Amino acid sequence: MTTAVVLVICFGIFAVRLATRSHPAPYTEESAPVTDTTRIFRNSFGVPHVVAPTEADLFFAQGYVHAQDRLWQMDVARRVGRGRLAEVVGREAIDIDVFMRAIDMAGIARQQMKNASKTTRSILDAYTRGVNTYIRENKDRLPFEFDALEYGPTPWMPEDCLIVGRVLAFELSLAFWTDLSYAQISAQRGRAAVRNYIPVGPGAPYVLDTTASKGPVPSASDSTAARATAAMAPIIEGLTRRIDAVRNKLGMTGSSVGSNCWAVRTDSASILANDPHLSVGLPPKWYQIHLSSPTFNVIGMSVPGMPLVFSGRNDDLAWGFSNVMVDDVDYFLERIDSTNGNYYIASNGRRTKFKYRRDTIHIKDQSDSLIDLRFTTRSAVISDVHLMREPSKLFDMPRQRATTLLTTSCLTYRWTASTPSDEILAMYKINKAKNFPAVVDAVGTWHAPALNVSVAARSGLVGTVLAGVIPQRGNADPHLLAPGWDAASDWKGLTHLRTLGTMVNPARGFVSSANNRTWPKAEPFIGTLYEPSSRAERINDQLRLYEDYTVRDAQVMQMDIVSPYAKQTLAMLLPILKRGQSRYGTMEREALKILARWDGTQSPVDPGASIYAALLERLIWNTFEDELGQQLYYDYTFVGSIPLRRMQELLNEPQHVLFDDSRTSQREDLAWIAIRSYIEAVRATATTFQSEQPQQWLYGTLHTVTFPHRFGNHPLMRPVMNQGPFEIGGSSTTINNTEWRIYAPYDTRVAASMRVISDMHDTVQYSVVPGGVSGEPLNAHYSDQLQLWLKGGYVRLPVAAAPDVSFRLYHVFVPSS
Structure with missing residues (x-):
């Protein structure tokens, strides 16, 4: 064996040991700041069951x-939120x-801590002690990413x-993006043309199935704001690029940030099923855990970096969310004083001075960078954080900055997650x-992100209440x-969503939510960001079929890949x-026969699903791109639910102006666009x-998934x-949601x-x-559930407070002397 081969083998062994040194080892005992002996058990999938004498010890563990399992993921999340x-x-x-x-998520978190309840402080302190105990005792056994960086x-x-909680709220907040897209349009x-691009629906089904009323009413506009918006176009576009860059860097590469959740009454009790939809990546965003103490027995999904269980069950009820x-x-145009750029005109009409804050960005292997942030009474001047001064860093081609715009107007914002709350x-x-x-x-103390919270109780009750403002x-x-x-244009306060009412034990026997419209009423205005009603329709239709619903039925439903949206569109x-x-060749005629026979099941082995997906992509492009242009089309279609819902509405208006190709002299309609799109798709x-x-x-x-x-x-x-990549079925309009970017199909x-x-x-x-x-990528539990996930399998976890024989003792904490 040559010296080179030996060195390669030795290096490989060293690399494996380096990358696996933080793996948990069976039965480790150590002293820790606990009141009494606290134990951590794990099953064959590494899922922990914590058994502690008190709740404080429970959250410590x-x-x-x-x-122990996700420290680098946690560290990245807090660094993102802190801007570090x-x-x-x-x-x-x-x-x-x-x-x-x-x-300023760090500032929001500080304000939350000031207003936090005693209970919250106690939970966070205990959890923090647990994290820091691991860091302190394992400085030489940290995840490999720390060494790599x-x-x-x-x-x-x-x-x-x-901060981790607010980063999640930011990922679920699509209005940061859509409002800028509409502003660019x-x-x-022109302001009036924006209505052509905003979907009005969907209609039923609703999360809160209340009495129908009129649809959304367009709000008033301001002509001065409209003129200023046009003048601010380059800055708005720059801010859009910045948010796009931020979301991409953070792995927030999709827009269907929602969930399915349903709760069903059964003969014996009730069943709850929940599957949130977020950007794909490794490690997963969720962490399975079982927490048991004399006053607490909860099992389910937690968020690394946050205590408690986000979606799960205790001995009396289960809960999930969407x-x-x-x-x-909302973004606000601020008018800068033309005589002195250090002042702006506040909402009370008074000339008001900007507040300035100098901050330092520490940069690895380079000198620090100083930044100056401007603030109004509303927020930071968000338009200052784009890179119009160095546009080549954000754009594919150089763009010239209009310097006068930065001296006459700027943008601030309001976000519900900036307000004090206690999630x-x-x-x-x-x-x-x-x-x-x-x-x-x-x-009542939950503000952001706004969630539909559904419950299934042991008593048989099922219900939904809205959390958030x-x-x-x-x-x-x-x-x-x-x-x-x-x-008159500013926010006047906040309304808590639970004041809209609840849905409890409806006659149909279930409650459900799939990011569909909350209720049919126009007031209060909740938004127009809903997903197409397709998933909600399919869930409700399937639930009506069952007389005695079982866990197996729920498992099958979570893997369902039939799209009502596709069937309705076709x-x-x-x-x-x-x-x-008459315009088709042999290939187009054969494809049309397949499409006509297709039943809307987006199966990996179905050619009809491929033809439909390509047709939909071309139809949306040919309808919207000619008016918007390529870059604005990308921005508009980033939140996929917007063009999908608008497209479905436009199919009922075959002569709508958006079907007219603005680049030709004749007037085109839906028929012309549809046939052209079909030929291009095939x-x-x-x-x-x-x-x-x-x-x-x-x-x-065609349609694959890579993590x-x-x-x-x-x-x-x-x-x-x-x-990955792995072949996968479904789309954003199926219960088993597998969204791709409309402008970049089909991953x-x-x-x-x-x-x-x-x-x-x-x-x-x-x-x-x-x-x-x-x-840890070389840990046996890094991806050992992935094949189960792909094929509709599950890990079976006992709910009893005492671990059963499938769990093995891994860690024991004894009180420090």
């Missing part, structure tokens, strides 16, 4: 196991840091837990709740920039496409598959860090980030994550 990524990854993260310093974790702080095509899709952000207290009360009224009471808006259009100098398009057969799909035989165009070949690690972009690390960007099913008559809970418990 939760912090410890979170750090550049310290460890270098200049590439400066944009993120500057943006996050302006959003040559840094170590700083002590965890209670505020870090709150207003600047380009995104309400609230429009929780930790709310979640604690839910974890301890024994009945539905206790859950309704618990959500919405703005009490003034007279400005909530989709567009509001005039900051007009007091029902309107197929007659048009059949009329165009030919593009043939090119992709390198085959003119449509029956060979299997959807799974990337943050280090997975490196070609040498990709095979170890990333998992999956969003999928079920976990699945959990709780039968309140059963002694086990069923759950699965797309990965595993561990965040």
